[in-house]
Amino acid sequence: MTDRVLVTGGAGYIGSHVVRQLGEAGYDVVVFDNLSTGHEWAVTHGELVVGDLADPEALEALFAANEFDAVLHFAAHIIVPESVADPLKYYRNNTRNTLNLLGAMSRHGVNRIVFSSTAAVYGMPDQQVLTEDLPLAPINPYGASKMMSERMIMDLASASDLDYVILRYFNVAGADPQTRLGQATPEATHLIKVACECATGARGGMQIFGTDYGTRDGTCVRDYIHVEDLASAHVRALEHMQQGNGSEILNCGYGRGFTVREVIDVVKRLSGVDFPVTEAERRAGDPEALMADNQRIRRRLDWVPAYDDLDTIVQTALDWERHWQARQNNPTDQ
Ligand code: UFG
Structure with missing residues (x-):
């Protein structure tokens, strides 16, 4: 049977590249996106449901109408200086909305998540090459909002049968080599x-x-990583959980x-x-x-970057x- 996956933020830059790879790999995709920075044209596969994770009724309706095998959670604000200027925007949209999503997953028995985290959770470490088991010490609200989300996912996993793959992205850039997709965010800062x-x-x-x-x-x-390599890591992460390999926290960089x-x-x-x-x-x-340090993702997911x-x-x-x-x-x- 084809796996049905929910992709929050699937109309955005990274999410849209992942949706295309998932569609090509045969997944049945439902994108949930408020189109605040995403675009309808960027959803090349599956169904687009326009809605907001801050809206409990919309979320409930989404989960009631679909039997999801897994969730890939991209929807978030991602700009470090903006998070410094307006921290509550980040705690609302990133942390609280992840809580809303986990609540819906838990109520509806959806027990696999791939979560978009960030190297910003490490803060200002002493070493320059970072392993996943370093203590987390974010130095900006963006990193803190993602660290809190990671913690909620891990705590829920301890208390339930939830499996997760947390991917800590380094600096994502580049675009689909055929120019079907790319970064189309207005007022980009990257x-x-x-x-x-x-x-x-x-x-x-x-x-x-x-x-x-x-x-x-x-x-x-x-550490700049091509968006197509990051996308393939997500497909591998889903396969990893389908094969019953359990939860992981993995850096995504070169x-x-x-x-x-x-x-x-x-x-x-x-x-x-x-x-x-x-x-x-x-x-x-x-x-x-x-x-x-990308040894762990290479080993655990057999991830081989191509770009x-x-x-x-x-x-x-x-x-x-x-x-x-x-x-x-x-x-x-x-
Ligand atoms: N920079 C400039 N001029 C610009 C834009 C950026 O000098 O116009 C510099 C920044 O100061 C920084 C570097 O380029 O030194 C990279 O900045 P980005 O804004 O492109 O990316 P960040 O490193 O701030 O953040 C990104 C992601 C985070 C992730 C982080 C980790 O947005 O999610 O990389 O490496 F955590």
Whole structure:
């Protein structure tokens, strides 16, 4: 029998790539999304139910109408500086809404979840390459909101037959190589997206936040992972639970990092556009360097990344950005 899976936030950037891979793998997908940052066109497989996890009646109706085998929970706010400025927005939408979702799962006997967590749960650790068993010490409300959600999932799993795979994402970037999907969030703040907007002329220039970190060129180091590799980790996570392998907490990254300047240089080289870049103060809530130890996900999920190359990540992001700009300028020509 085909597995029926609920994907919250499946119309968003990461969720939509996962929905496409799930659809291609033969899953029966129901997307639940409030379309606050997601798009109807991004749901390429399954059924889209427009609704909000903050609405208990909508959630109850969704679970009453469907027998789900598993839930993949993406729906969340994800911008670190915004979380510093408006923490309650993050505790409401990320933490409380995860509580609502877990309540519905528990009432309806749905006992598998793949949860989108983040490297931001680690905070500012002493080492740069992070293993999953490090103590959690988030330094911003975004990371704290996800840490609390992880804890609720683990506590419910201890008290019930819930199985979970918690995936801690490092810096997700890139797009579907065929430009069917990509990051289409307005007012995006993530580095590769911002730099690609500069390269395509959608933005006049950008800033580097902090040039006095103790890294090789003074700018922050991040572990950039291609969204298609992250998506395949989700499909593997579902299979892992279907095979009865139990719960896991797994980093999703490649285990190496690039500085902000290095990323910008690649965008400039591949686009051939020397857009203006200015140096600015450090951004609140930014750890100096974050890279994943990914031994555990490779072992436990047999996950083999296929896009571990910064040029490929940037090229797919650039191709998508050009496609997306053209589409917005000429909405009938899709
Ligand atoms: N940056 C700039 N200029 C910009 C945008 C970003 O200099 O215009 C810098 C940031 O200061 C940071 C780096 O580029 O040093 C990466 O910033 P992003 O905003 O792209 O991503 P974050 O590292 O803040 O956050 C992302 C995810 C989190 C995850 C985190 C962990 O949003 O979920 O990576 O690595 F936890």
